[in-house]
Amino acid sequence: MKFDNEFFSLGYIDRLSYKETFIHNIDARVKLAISLVFIICVVSFPKYEVLSLIPFFIFPVVFLAVGEIPLNFVLKRIALVFPFVFFIAIFNPIFERKVAFYIFNIPATYGMLSFFSILIRFVLSVSMLILLVATTSFSGICYALKYFRVPEIFITQLLFLYRYIFVLSEEAMRMVRAKDMRSFGKKGTELKFYVKLAGTLLIRSILRAEKIYYAMLARGFKGIMPYRKKRIFEKKDFIFLIVSVLLLYVFRFFDVIKLIGRIFVRGL
Amino acid sequence: MHMADALISPEVGISFWALSVGGIAYSAKKLKDNMDDKLIPLMGVLGAFVFAAQMINFTIPGTGSSGHLGGSMLLSILLGPYAAFVVMASILTIQALFFADGGLLALGCNIWNLGFYTSFIAYPLIYKPLAKNGKNTFLATLLSSIIGLQLGAFSVVLQTYFSGISELPFKAFVMLMQPIHLAIGIVEGIVTTAIIRFAASVKPDILEGVYNLNNQNTTGSMKKVILMFLILTFVVGGFLSWFASSNPDGLEWSIEKVYGKPELPEKEGGILTKIKEIQEKFAILPDYTFKKVETKETPAQKEEEKYPNIDVGTTVSGVVGSIMVILLLMGTGFLIKAFKKRTV
Amino acid sequence: MSHHIIKFEKVEYEYPDGTKALKGIDFTITHGESVGIVGANGSGKTTLLMHLNGYILPTSGKINIGDLVLNKHTRQEIRKKVGLVFQDPDDQLFMPTVHEDVAFGPLNMGFDSKKVDEKVKKALEIVNCYDLKDKPPHHLSGGQKRAVAIATVIAMEPDILAMDEPSSNLDPKSRRALINLLKSFTHTKIIASHDLDMILDVCERCIVLKDGLIVADGPSLKILSDEKLLEENNLELPLRLQKK
Numbered sequence: 001m002k003f004d005n006e007f008f009s010l011g012y013i014d015r016l017s018y019k020e021t022f023i024h025n026i027d028a029r030v031k032l033a034i035s036l037v038f039i040i041c042v043v044s045f046p047k048y049e050v051l052s053l054i055p056f057f058i059f060p061v062v063f064l065a066v067g068e069i070p071l072n073f074v075l076k077r078i079a080l081v082f083p084f085v086f087f088i089a090i091f092n093p094i095f096e097r098k099v100a101f102y103i104f105n106i107p108a109t110y111g112m113l114s115f116f117s118i119l120i121r122f123v124l125s126v127s128m129l130i131l132l133v134a135t136t137s138f139s140g141i142c143y144a145l146k147y148f149r150v151p152e153i154f155i156t157q158l159l160f161l162y163r164y165i166f167v168l169s170e171e172a173m174r175m176v177r178a179k180d181m182r183s184f185g186k187k188g189t190e191l192k193f194y195v196k197l198a199g200t201l202l203i204r205s206i207l208r209a210e211k212i213y214y215a216m217l218a219r220g221f222k223g224i225m226p227y228r229k230k231r232i233f234e235k236k237d238f239i240f241l242i243v244s245v246l247l248l249y250v251f252r253f254f255d256v257i258k259l260i261g262r263i264f265v266r267g268l
Numbered sequence: 269m270h271m272a273d274a275l276i277s278p279e280v281g282i283s284f285w286a287l288s289v290g291g292i293a294y295s296a297k298k299l300k301d302n303m304d305d306k307l308i309p310l311m312g313v314l315g316a317f318v319f320a321a322q323m324i325n326f327t328i329p330g331t332g333s334s335g336h337l338g339g340s341m342l343l344s345i346l347l348g349p350y351a352a353f354v355v356m357a358s359i360l361t362i363q364a365l366f367f368a369d370g371g372l373l374a375l376g377c378n379i380w381n382l383g384f385y386t387s388f389i390a391y392p393l394i395y396k397p398l399a400k401n402g403k404n405t406f407l408a409t410l411l412s413s414i415i416g417l418q419l420g421a422f423s424v425v426l427q428t429y430f431s432g433i434s435e436l437p438f439k440a441f442v443m444l445m446q447p448i449h450l451a452i453g454i455v456e457g458i459v460t461t462a463i464i465r466f467a468a469s470v471k472p473d474i475l476e477g478v479y480n481l482n483n484q485n486t487t488g489s490m491k492k493v494i495l496m497f498l499i500l501t502f503v504v505g506g507f508l509s510w511f512a513s514s515n516p517d518g519l520e521w522s523i524e525k526v527y528g529k530p531e532l533p534e535k536e537g538g539i540l541t542k543i544k545e546i547q548e549k550f551a552i553l554p555d556y557t558f559k560k561v562e563t564k565e566t567p568a569q570k571e572e573e574k575y576p577n578i579d580v581g582t583t584v585s586g587v588v589g590s591i592m593v594i595l596l597l598m599g600t601g602f603l604i605k606a607f608k609k610r611t612v
Numbered sequence: 613m614s615h616h617i618i619k620f621e622k623v624e625y626e627y628p629d630g631t632k633a634l635k636g637i638d639f640t641i642t643h644g645e646s647v648g649i650v651g652a653n654g655s656g657k658t659t660l661l662m663h664l665n666g667y668i669l670p671t672s673g674k675i676n677i678g679d680l681v682l683n684k685h686t687r688q689e690i691r692k693k694v695g696l697v698f699q700d701p702d703d704q705l706f707m708p709t710v711h712e713d714v715a716f717g718p719l720n721m722g723f724d725s726k727k728v729d730e731k732v733k734k735a736l737e738i739v740n741c742y743d744l745k746d747k748p749p750h751h752l753s754g755g756q757k758r759a760v761a762i763a764t765v766i767a768m769e770p771d772i773l774a775m776d777e778p779s780s781n782l783d784p785k786s787r788r789a790l791i792n793l794l795k796s797f798t799h800t801k802i803i804a805s806h807d808l809d810m811i812l813d814v815c816e817r818c819i820v821l822k823d824g825l826i827v828a829d830g831p832s833l834k835i836l837s838d839e840k841l842l843e844e845n846n847l848e849l850p851l852r853l854q855k856k
Contacts, residue, residue, distance in 0.1 A: 010366050014748070039373050044278045047433055054593050061597050065604035081368050085272050088428075092435040111435065118433060122274035126368045129273075133365045139708035139748070141365065150289075151296035153308075157358040159708050160312020161319065165362070166750040167702050168313070168320040176324060194326040195459065198337065199466035202317055206474050209313040211703040213306050214667050218696050219768065220688070220720030223305045260592050309706065473629060 028140035273371030285376030295350035348482035356383035390416035410457030421449035623673035635824035648811035651821035652846035695765035701757035735767035755786025808850035
């Protein structure tokens with residue numbers, strides 16, 4: 001039985017999200033909205049578009065550099081999810097053999113184009129997501145969701161869930177370690193043990209929820225989570241929003257790459 | 269199986285976002301009306317429990333491969349469909365945000381695939397009737413897990429297919445997904461039953477207490493919920509085909525049908541014209557067609573529309589442009605880093 | 613306005629599964645007293661504490677807190693007077709940040725934003741944790757969590773402070789900080805603990821529970837020097853009183 005070390009990355013991203021950089025300090029609502037629009041723009045390109053996707057990289061690059069997020073970290077996360085998408089995308093060049101054009105007598109098929117398109121979309125959308133989360137505190141994201149009218153109970157859920165993942169995962173990890181230390185490498189009745197472990201954890205969780213409930217009652221809880229903080233929308237947030245939207249619009253509907261290329265070629 | 273942003277089209281992504289948000293809103297409303305306050309921390313902690321339990325991999329006896337708990341069936345049994353759906357959605361949201369499991373746009377699909385079928389179809393239609401009076405709980409859990417997962421897996425296939433980004437043939441994908449998820453469903457059913465039984469044997473009163481918290485589960489109202497969602501699906505599907513239709517008149521046609529006159533009263537005109545504008549824009553974009561479904565009978569036409577004309581001449585400036593932009597991007601990155609170092 | 617008297621009369625409590633945790637408890641605590649509750653595990657300490665806040669109601673007997681008799685209807689009001697701090701601070705810190713956790717109580721009491729911020733600042737400063745206000749709880753150390761948990765309760769300005777094993781899992785420095793903090797509080801204090809040295813430091817009076825009954829009630833120094841009594845209750849002399 002193995003405890004997934006993914007848990008540690010949760011803690012790592014969480015700590016990254018509390019840094020103090022320009023990007024971190026941009027209002028969470030703006031970042032969330034921009035990320036969503038970004039992903040929609042990227043994903044809305046026709047199937048065989050490859051080059052037009054490239055300018056979009058400016059967003060992850062800026063977020064990464066200004067936000068001081070380690071590149072290795074982002075790459076590792078992308079690499080983790082990459083195989084799945086690759087496995088599905090690889091069918092494109094296999095099934096679609098019609099040739100689009102030739103580069104020095106080497107055929108480039110439509111299948112290849114859509115293959116690369118998928119991969120680039122993938123890298124763009126995943127990195128944007130990772131960077132959004134790495135530069136925005138989780139409660140900030142929840143606040144943004146609340147602002148966009150996501151139901152109260154769901155937000156409360158997210159906050160509680162996030163809060164207690166750390167607590168419960170540690171409990172689970174302790175139980176797994178304790179078992180491993182007594183197993184001497186034998187794998188025997190793993191499933192049986194998992195059930196016992198999960199069952200025990202389940203009961204402990206329910207009991208803990210009860211205690212939390214009592215703690216809430218003790219502090220006057222009457223059914224609705226009290227909420228207060230209003231984050232102010234500053235000038236820099238507004239500028240960031242406008243610039244981003246403009247860029248996204250231009251990148252999406254204008255052939256920036258060919259424009260630049262043409263200027264350069266003509267200039268030579 | 270989680271959907272990824274790169275494999276879905278915006279229409280599919282947004283539609284399922286709409287469906288999932290609708291599901292969450294509806295569940296939230298239902299919960300607000302009936303819920304015992306105690307459920308609030310319980311939902312959060314059980315969500316964390318499922319999350320933590322998912323992080324532990326166990327080996328499946330006989331196969332040697334490792335698996336982990338899904339948890340949606342467990343949540344439905346313990347918390348009832350509405351709470352379970354909300355909790356599952358929150359778990360998937362955190363997985364999407366922190367582990368890039370799926371993606372932001374695909375989150376709507378994932379919540380639907382992994383939450384809706386278990387909570388609102390498998391649980392009320394299969395588990396509850398079978399497990400009445402505490403009998404046949406194993407069979408009930410097993411069957412509902414299997415069916416919930418089968419529906420979810422098939423959903424993934426449909427979403428991928430309708431997005432039209434991946435070339436994976438429909439049949440092949442189905443043949444791949446369904447059997448795998450059958451096996452996963454069986455394991456899920458067994459493990460879920462085992463966990464609940466074990467917990468009940470150790471502390472029966474605690475589980476009883478949890479079951480007692482859930483009293484919003486008459487099969488009658490469930491049927492209404494399901495019917496409502498099916499209708500929603502059709503509405504959304506219809507909406508989708510509007511977008512797909514490169515014929516903007518489709519909108520006016522529908523308006524006429526609905527209102528009896530070709531134009532709407534002034535007030536609503538504003539929003540609808542906006543929608544029409546967006547729709548036209550999409551229609552203008554080359555090859556932006558969802559028509560895969562409708563044009564099956566005209567392969568020649570399909571071929572023609574599908575493949576854009578690629579002009580080698582413009583491709584050269586395209587390549588040069590790309591190189592320039594990439595250099596620009598890298599340059600920007602380094603500049604920012606250098607700037608930061610200097611100001612430290 | 614503020615009567616800080618706690619009175620337990622023939623209080624009994626039986627759990628749903630039949631276990632009798634309290635079999636007849638009688639005592640009176642007056643305003644400003646600091647009382648330690650000690651006893652073996654399972655003697656009923658935690659159960660007793662949970663009554664103070666109305667989480668559980670006695671299955672028989674009467675409890676007076678201030679001028680209110682504890683029942684279903686007076687619970688909410690009583691919770692404003694009695695602040696209960698649990699053993700596991702993770703059960704008590706459930707909001708995304710320290711500030712929000714400490715503000716939870718005052719917000720529920722209906723104070724406006726400005727007032728709430730004042731109360732939060734005051735409470736956090738008392739426990740020397742104001743600089744942690746924007747941190748999420750899982751970034752805090754054990755001692756910090758404990759301190760913040762206390763702050764969440766004192767932000768509501770209760771008259772009575774009840775604590776369950778407050779010094780458990782604390783490193784010596786944090787423990788010392790806690791002891792000094794508790795000594796500075798003027799609230800009526802009821803502290804259940806195995807840390808007899810702390811009890812000796814903080815509480816002038818001590819109650820010994822055994823199997824749901826009080827077997828001793830008197831000045832801490834007297835009770836905690838009674839070796840025989842302590843040993844009968846799975847306890848030992850406080851370290852400071854032990855002779856080499």
